[in-house]
Amino acid sequence: MEETHKPSDKSGCLLYGAWFVSLIATLGSLYFSEIRGFIPCDLCWFQRIFMYPLAFILGIATFQNDWKIARYVLPLSIIGGSISVMHYLEQKVPGFGGIRPCVSGVPCSAEYINWWGFISIPFLALVAFLLISVAMLILVVKKRAN
Incomplete structure (x- = not known):
């Protein structure tokens, strides 16, 4: 029998919240590239x-009440977050850009947005x-x- 939680269980909010965050991040990246015209760099593509996939995986898990989804989601989110950290450091820390992950097209050090001096697209992805x-x-x- 599949393990599910009761609808009144407050942990359901965590699953819905994670799904909502993944949807906002996915739609936000599409907004920046398709509407604002920001061309994604190589690291943006990796993120x-x-x-x-998290938007789909978490959406399915939310509707199926699949609380075991963390084993599939965590590797994707941790690796994606690590790429975001590297990208953010490439933008904000002088001298860190020596790795040069972006060899063609838009440089990874380019900042399309810089809200309040520290919020950039890789920062939003990291969050x-x-x-x-x-x-x-x-x-x-x-x-x-339990």
Whole structure:
């Protein structure tokens, strides 16, 4: 029998919240590239590769009440978040750009947005990956406690 939680269980908010964050991140990246015309760099594409499936995986898990989804979501969100950290450092830390992951097209150090001096697109992606990872870790801890 498949393990599900009762609808009144507050951990359901974590699953819905993670799904909502992944949807906002996916739609936000599409807004920046398709409506605002910002051309994604190589690292942006890698972050998208790890974020876009999360919108589908978490959506399906939410409607199926699949609380075991964390084992599939966590690797994607942690790897995507790591890429976001590297990208953010490439933009904001002088001298860190020596890795040169972007060899063609738009340079990864380019900043299309710079709100309040620290919020850039990789920062927004990092926040999304962190929120999803934290929600999944809380679900894992709650499941083990039961």
